Each structure stands twice: as structure tokens, then as C-alpha cells.
Amino acid sequence: MSLLSLRVDPDPVLCRPAQPVARVDEEIRRLAQDMIETMYANDGIGLAAPQVGRDLQLFVASPTRERGRELVVVNPVLEAARGRNSIVEGCLSVPQVWEKVPRATWVRLRGLDGTGTPFALETEGLLAIVLQHETDHLQGRLFLDRLPWWHRRRLPRLTRRRACA
Numbered sequence: 001m002s003l004l005s006l007r008v009d010p011d012p013v014l015c016r017p018a019q020p021v022a023r024v025d026e027e028i029r030r031l032a033q034d035m036i037e038t039m040y041a042n043d044g045i046g047l048a049a050p051q052v053g054r055d056l057q058l059f060v061a062s063p064t065r066e067r068g069r070e071l072v073v074v075n076p077v078l079e080a081a082r083g084r085n086s087i088v089e090g091c092l093s094v095p096q097v098w099e100k101v102p103r104a105t106w107v108r109l110r111g112l113d114g115t116g117t118p119f120a121l122e123t124e125g126l127l128a129i130v131l132q133h134e135t136d137h138l139q140g141r142l143f144l145d146r147l148p149w150w151h152r153r154r155l156p157r158l159t160r161r162r163a164c165a
């Protein structure tokens with residue numbers, strides 16, 4: 001396993017919708033394992049493939065940070081979302097910025113797991129927020145993009161989005 005280097009805003013790979021994974025093969029499984037190690041090494045609770053420079057619909061998550069209980073999600077689709085919630089979020093691709101982001105409370109997500117098996121997950125709380133944050137990455141969106149304009153305007157100039165604007 002190896003640690004991957006993180007891409008940081010305004011890297012253009014963070015601005016584009018990622019490509020669907022055609023097949024969950026050995027290479028994808030290895031990438032997911034490396035992403036899990038990289039996520040833990042950087043104290044993250046989620047990491048999407050574009051954040052390590054890979055243009056693929058893949059993310060890993062571990063809101064409880066429990067080893068062996070990580071979620072690997074390939075080609076995710078957020079099918080439904082309900083309610084309003086917000087917590088202070090950060091992102092490994094936007095260092096030193098933490099902001100309260102409007103999100104749904106509850107989501108239903110469909111995708112493939114790390115073995116390529118289809119699954120659906122209905123969840124709320126922190127995991128629901130992580131799923132929304134990571135799914136956004138695969139659409140080329142950062143959490144800063146979810147802030148209302150008046151809130152974003154208050155951010156220091158350098159932490160506003162530049163590359164994708």
C-alpha cells in the first residue's frame with residue numbers, strides 16, 4: 001500500500017465531473033486501499049478519487065475512523081435527500097478552511113461496493129453528510145460551492161474558488 005499525494009484547490013481535477021468506473025478490478029481495489037491509507041494519514045473521514053488526481057467515480061469514507069469498517073463507493077448516485085442539516089465541514093483539498101455547510105439530513109445512495117456489488121444505503125447524521133460531500137467531489141464540486149453567496153463573499157480571497165469559476 002502506498003500513500004497518495006493530495007490535490008488541492010484550485011487544481012483543475014477538482015473541478016470536473018469524474019468518469020464512471022467501467023469495472024471494479026484489482027487496480028480499482030488497490031487504488032481504494034491506497035485512498036483509505038491516505039485518508040487516515042491525513043486525518044480525513046472521506047476521500048474522493050479526484051483528490052488524489054484520479055478522474056474516477058470512486059470515494060472512500062470512514063466517519064467512525066474504525067479500521068476495517070471503511071466504505072468504498074464506486075459510481076455513486078444520490079437518489080433521494082430529505083431534511084436540512086449543517087455541520088462545520090473541512091476538506092483535505094481545501095486546507096485550513098472550515099465552514100458550516102447546508103446539507104440534507106437524510107440520503108439514499110446507490111452504487112457499487114469495493115467488490116463491484118451493487119448496494120443501496122439509507123442513512124442520516126455524519127455519514128449522510130460525508131456521502132454528500134464526497135458525491136459532490138465526483139461532480140467537480142467543493143463544499144465551498146455549497147455556501148450561500150453572502151457567506152462565500154466573507155471568505156478570505158484566497159479560499160474562494162478560482163479554477164472552476
Ligand SMILES: [Zn+2]
Binds near residue numbers: 090091092093133137
Ligand atoms: Zn472534500
